[in-house]
Amino acid sequence: MKGKGRLLLILSVITVLVITFSQCMDSEPKLTATETTRAGAATCKQCHQKVYDNYLHDTHSITSRPVKDDDIVKGDTPISDFYPFTEHLKVAVEKRKDGMYQVAYFDGEEGMARRFDIALGSGKNVYTYGSWTGKILYQLPLSYLRVANNWVNSPKFPKDRPYYSQLIEPRCFECHSSNLEYTATQSGGLSTGLKMEEKSLIYGIDCERCHGSAGQHVEFHIKNPEEKQSKYMVLYKSLTRKQKIDACAVCHSGNSQHKLQPTFSYKPGEDLSNYYLPGNPAYEATEPDVHGNQVHLMEKSQCFIQSKTMDCGTCHSPHESKKEGLTVYSKKCISCHATISHSEKTLANAMVKTNCIDCHMPLQPSQLISFQQAAQKDVTPYMLHNHRIAVY
Ligand code: HEC
Ligand code: HEC
Ligand code: HEC
Ligand code: HEC
Ligand code: HEC
Ligand code: HEC
Ligand code: HEC
Structure with missing residues (x-):
């Protein structure tokens, strides 16, 4: 290549570079959030104040929480601070230096003691409690029943003695929280338990549990405050009736289905059969219990079948x-x-x-x-x- 040709080439390369570079400078910087980036409920407040304020009073937002100090029953004082199993055996609720405890006593002699760490349930009817031992969460023997304003033996626990060996498994948190990481431990090919990472736990059912991760949505709208059309967000209006109901069925269709994977990553619009195996005969055959299975019950109503429009949002x-x-x-x-x-x-x-x-x-x-x-x-x-x- 001769001198003139080479100069032309260099000039044109520079021109291309300058144009490319200036285009880069002009256009929006690249978005850094991905489809799975969570923004956290607190970030939604600045643009969705009213929804956010309402949500704070919704039972979804408070269906699990860490227990701090003696704040264990929210707004009530139980009539008694112990539960007698027999004449000799009781469990007392006690304040100790690092929190509140459920302590077993046999004829006044102290036995097992575990701390209140987590409350499950919004307390509309009942709280049940978890206590950490390493990465394992044990359910405490006593639950708090609001209609009785008192401690009760936790559901399905033995009647005659305090039971401290019941685990609270990650599955509870799939319906009662927004995120939890855990690993299954094995020994000799047999499952030996599930270790839960307390730090990964996002308490309550937050905005993004129902709407999907909103990192990209938040990033976009902060950079484009003049944009009034929602971006990077599933539009509920555009969903079919089945999809709308599925968004609730993740947690309101009972717990006896065959589960394929944890439901934390479910986003509205997604096919729920990626999470629950459809057509499980044992499940379909049984009459759904009123607890936690509003979807299947509603679907058996003539109103649902014949109206073709009824969903939970009705x-x-x-x-x-x-x-x-x-x-x-x-x-x-x-x-x-x-x-x-x-x-x-x-x-x-x-x-x-x-x-x-x-x-x-x-x-x-x-x-x-x-x-x-x-x-x-x-x-x-x-x-x-x-x-x-x-x-x-
Ligand atoms: C910087 C402002 C901003 C932030 C922060 C923000 N949004 Fe939005 N969002 C908007 C705008 C603008 C719209 C479109 C107008 C509207 O519907 O209010 C919208 C709409 C929506 C919609 C309605 C979509 C539909 O059906 O039309 C949902 C759901 C939503 N946002 C969820 C969230 C969640 C969850 C968060 C927090 C993780 C969040 N937004 C944070 C600006 C924001
Ligand atoms: C229990 C599930 C659930 C939770 C939790 C939830 N949403 Fe929604 N949200 C919905 C559904 C369902 C709709 C669609 C309602 C409709 O169109 O009838 C909706 C609609 C919206 C809309 C558009 C309509 C409106 O009311 O303005 C916005 C914005 C929104 N949600 C933001 C949020 C934010 C912010 C949070 C957290 C503070 C949140 N949502 C928590 C289920 C939920
Ligand atoms: C991530 C799981 C989850 C999803 C998704 C979910 N819910 Fe819930 N919902 C719960 C749990 C858990 C409770 C019980 C809260 C409590 O009292 O502790 C509940 C409670 C409720 C209640 C009772 C509220 C009250 O105060 O009595 C209604 C109504 C409800 N959900 C409707 C819906 C609808 C409609 C949808 C879909 C738009 C939905 N939920 C999505 C888990 C979920
Ligand atoms: C498939 C979803 C799902 C699973 C799994 C689940 N729950 Fe629930 N839970 C619900 C729903 C929905 C409600 C509220 C309405 C109802 O009873 O139908 C509820 C209600 C509760 C309540 C009462 C809340 C109140 O204030 O009245 C407690 C406590 C509770 N669950 C604890 C647990 C524990 C502990 C586990 C694990 C052993 C668990 N749940 C597993 C969905 C679930
Ligand atoms: C979206 C519309 C819609 C709503 C909302 C609705 N229904 Fe219906 N309902 C229907 C249709 C359609 C039928 C079937 C035709 C008929 O019997 O009128 C029906 C049937 C019924 C039946 C007869 C059931 C049977 O098995 O024969 C009763 C009872 C009923 N509805 C009561 C109610 C009550 C109570 C509510 C409120 C909790 C309600 N419906 C809400 C549309 C609706
Ligand atoms: C005291 C109990 C009671 C109350 C309250 C009641 N119903 Fe009914 N309903 C019945 C019974 C029982 C039947 C069967 C027919 C009969 O014996 O009256 C019925 C039948 C129906 C039907 C089927 C017949 C038809 O017209 O298609 C519908 C729909 C219905 N009710 C809707 C309602 C709605 C909506 C309300 C509230 C405005 C209501 N009911 C309040 C007891 C009640
Ligand atoms: C025709 C109206 C109607 C529809 C549709 C409906 N619900 Fe309800 N739901 C009610 C009424 C009424 C209550 C009782 C409210 C109360 O006691 O304050 C209730 C209560 C609840 C509760 C509290 C616990 C309970 O069962 O008493 C949950 C959870 C719930 N609904 C979830 C759902 C879900 C999920 C869907 C969709 C599958 C749905 N509902 C559809 C009318 C409806």
Whole structure:
């Protein structure tokens, strides 16, 4: 290549470089967040203040939390600070120098003692508690039952003695938290347990548990404050009815399905059959329990089958556990049932105009959970509204 040609080449290379470089300078810097980057609920507040404020009162946000000092029952003082199993054997709730404990006593002599570390449940009905021993979380023998305002023997625990060996497994956190990392330990090919990383635990069900990781959404909208159209976020409106229900079914379709992988990574819009094996005959054959299985019950209702539009959002708003009562829910029924052919006998009931719920979604006891109170022969049932809407 001669002198002139080479100069031209160098010049053109420089031009290309300058253009490329200046384009780089002009355009947006590359986004660094990826599809799985979490932003954390606190970052949503600046742009979604109202949703955020409502959400703080929603039971989802407080369905698990670390227990700090003597803050174990939130807003109540239990009538007793111990639970007697027998004349000789009791478990006392005690304050010690590093927190609150459940301590077993046999004729006044101290036995096993474990600290309250985690509360599971929003406490609407009940709290149950976990205590760390290394990477293992044990369920404490006593739970707190709000209707009794007192300590009860934890569900399904032996009746005659305090039981300290029940594990709280990661599965509980798949429905009661937003993230948990854990590893299965093995010895000689046999499973020896699950080790949970306490630091990875994100308490409560947060925004991104229901909406998917929002790192890219937050990054984009902070850099483009003038953009009013949501970017990098699944739009609920664009989902099918099945997809909308699946977003709740991750946690509201019971616990007896065949699970394929942990549900923490599920995003709305995704196919739930990647997580739960569909068509499990044992599961389909049994009548769903009222506890934790609103999806399957609702799907058995004629309202669901024949309306073709009913989903969870027909009656529930996702960010507020509304305490408006059954009259407000009944208005949702009336919005589809303007005329009803009730018999004379039914019409004689005073609540027929204002409370459809107690007749058509009656409160029923869970068969899976109930509570043993001290010195009582009968157990206290866990009552829930049956989501199979029907004539009972
Ligand atoms: C810098 C501002 C900003 C931040 C921070 C932000 N968003 Fe948004 N978001 C927007 C804007 C703008 C829209 C579109 C207008 C609207 O719907 O409010 C939007 C819309 C949404 C929507 C509605 C999508 C639809 O159905 O239309 C969801 C859900 C959402 N954001 C979730 C989140 C979550 C979760 C977080 C926190 C992890 C978050 N956003 C943080 C700006 C932000
Ligand atoms: C229990 C699941 C759940 C949680 C937790 C949740 N959302 Fe939502 N969110 C939904 C659903 C479902 C919708 C769609 C509602 C509809 O369109 O009827 C929605 C809608 C929205 C919208 C658009 C409509 C509106 O109300 O403005 C925004 C914005 C939003 N969510 C932000 C958030 C933020 C921020 C948080 C956390 C502070 C959060 N969400 C927590 C389920 C949830
Ligand atoms: C990650 C799991 C999870 C997802 C996803 C989820 N929920 Fe829940 N939901 C729970 C748990 C756990 C509770 C019990 C909270 C408590 O009281 O401790 C609950 C409670 C509720 C309640 C009762 C609130 C009250 O105060 O009585 C309603 C209603 C509800 N969920 C509706 C929905 C709807 C609708 C969706 C889908 C948009 C949804 N949930 C998605 C786990 C989930
Ligand atoms: C498949 C999802 C799922 C799993 C797994 C799950 N739960 Fe729940 N849990 C729920 C839902 C949904 C509710 C609330 C409504 C209901 O009972 O239907 C609930 C309610 C509760 C409550 C009562 C909350 C209140 O304030 O009334 C406690 C306590 C609780 N669960 C503890 C646990 C423990 C401990 C485990 C593990 C052994 C566990 N849950 C496993 C979904 C689940
Ligand atoms: C989205 C519309 C819609 C909503 C909301 C709705 N329903 Fe229905 N419901 C229907 C349709 C459609 C049918 C089937 C046709 C019929 O029987 O009217 C039905 C059927 C029924 C039946 C007869 C059931 C049977 O097995 O024969 C009862 C009872 C009923 N609904 C009560 C209620 C109550 C109570 C509520 C509120 C908790 C409610 N519905 C909410 C649409 C709805
Ligand atoms: C036709 C209206 C309607 C629909 C649709 C509906 N619910 Fe409900 N739900 C109610 C009523 C009414 C209650 C009782 C509220 C109360 O006691 O304050 C309730 C209570 C709940 C509770 C509290 C525990 C219980 O069972 O009593 C949960 C959890 C819940 N619903 C989840 C869901 C989920 C998930 C879906 C979708 C699969 C859904 N609901 C669909 C009306 C409805
Ligand atoms: C006292 C209990 C009771 C109350 C309250 C009640 N129902 Fe009914 N409902 C019944 C019974 C029982 C039947 C079966 C027919 C009969 O004997 O009246 C029925 C039948 C129905 C049907 C099926 C018949 C038809 O017209 O398609 C619907 C729909 C219905 N009710 C909706 C409602 C709605 C909506 C409300 C609230 C505004 C309500 N019910 C309040 C007991 C009740």
